[in-house]
Amino acid sequence: MRKLLTIVVADDHAIVREGLKLLLSTMDHVSVVAEAADGETLTTIVRASSPDLVILDLGMPGVAGVQFINELRAVAPRMKILALTANIEPRTVRAVIAAGASGYLTKTGDPAELNAALDAMLRNEIYLSQSVRFAIDDPRSHQPPPTTDTALSPIPLTRREMQILSLAAQGLTARETADRLGISPLTARKHRENLMRKLSLHNTAEIAAYALRIGLPIG
Template sequence: MNVLLADDHAIVREGLKLLLSTLPHLRVVGEAGSARDIHAQLRTHDVDLLTLDLGMPGVTGAPFIRELLAGFPRLKILVLTANIEPRVIRAALDAGAAGYLTKHGDPAELVTAIEAVQQGDVVIAASMRYATAGSDALHSASEPPVAEATSPVPLTPRELQVLALVAHGVTARDMGARLGISLLTARKHRENLMRKLELHSAAELTAYAVRLGLPAG
C-alpha cells in the first residue's frame, strides 16, 4: 500500500514515517505540506492512501476531500488532524473520507485504522465516535458507536465533547486547543458540566462517561 503523508509540520511527517516504517505492507512514497503539494504528489506517484491534516494551507475540509476523490476515485483518505468538531467529522465522512483520527490519539490506533481502511472499512477515533452516533457514514461493524447510551441528564453535543475529553484525561488547556476555545471557556464548560451532573471531580466525570459507554484513557 503506497502512502502519501500530508501535514504542514515536517516533524509530524517524520514521526508518521517512523511509525509506518514498522509495517511491512506499507510504503511511504511522498510527503506534502500544502494542498498544492498534495496534487503534485498524486500526479507523480501511484498513491493508495493519503493521510490528511485538515489544517494545512489550501485545504478546505470536506470540499477538498471531494475534489481529491473526484480526480482520484481509487484514493483512500484518512484524516489525521487536531480538529474534533462533530460537524467537521461528519462532513469529512460524508465527503468520502475513509477515516477520521485525532493527532492526540494513540499511535496504535493509527496502525489499526490503516489496516481497517485496507479492508474497506470506514474508521473513526474511538474518542470521537459520539460525533457520528446514528450516522450512516460510519459503516464499520468492528465496534458500535459509543454514545448510544442515553444520559439520564440530557447533554448537548458540546457537553458530550467535554465529557469525552475529560474521560481521556485531557487538561483544560489542551481541551481549549482542541475545541478552538480559550482556557477559561474550557474550564467553564467543565465546571458547568460538573454542576449539571452534580459531580465534583474529573474522576467522577470519567466514571460517568464510562457508564454512558464513552471510552476512557
C-alpha cells in the same frame, strides 16, 4: 501475498511528518512514497503517483476541509483518504466521512490507532478515532443533515442565497449552478458575487468554510 500499500504523508509540520513516517516504517506491507506540506503539492503528487492512501492534515495550507477531499477524490477516485486533525467537532467528523474519507484520526489519539485505521481500510471499512466515535454513534448524528431550508446563518440569507452558497461551496461553476437552478449563468454569477459581498467572503475556500460552519451539506 498481501499488496504493498503506498502512502503519501501530508502535514505542514515536518516533525509530524517524520513521526508518521517513523510509525509507518514499523508496519509490514506499507511504503511511504512521498510527503507534502501544502494542498497544491499534495494534489500534484497524487495526480503523478496515484498512491493507495493519503494521510491528510485538514489544517494544512491550501486545504479547504471537505471541499479539498472532494477535489482529491476527483483526481484519484480509488485512493483512500485518512484525515488527521485536532478537530473533534461532530459536524466536521460527519462532513469529512460523508465527503468520502475512509478514516478520521485525531492528533491527540493513541499512535496504535494508525495501524488499526490502515487495517480497517484494507478491509474497505471506515475507521474513526476513539475520541470521535460519539459523532457517529450519537443518535442525534442519524438525524437528516441540515438543508438550505434549515441551516442557520448568522447573517440572514434568502432561500436562493442559501442555494447559491451550498452549490458554490461544492465547487460548482456559475454555468453548473445555473443548470442546477434553472437560471442563466449571468444571473448565477451575479447572485454569487452579491452573496460573497454580503458575507465578506473572497474565494471558494472561504465559501466552503462558511457553509460548513453553519451546517450546510457541502460534500
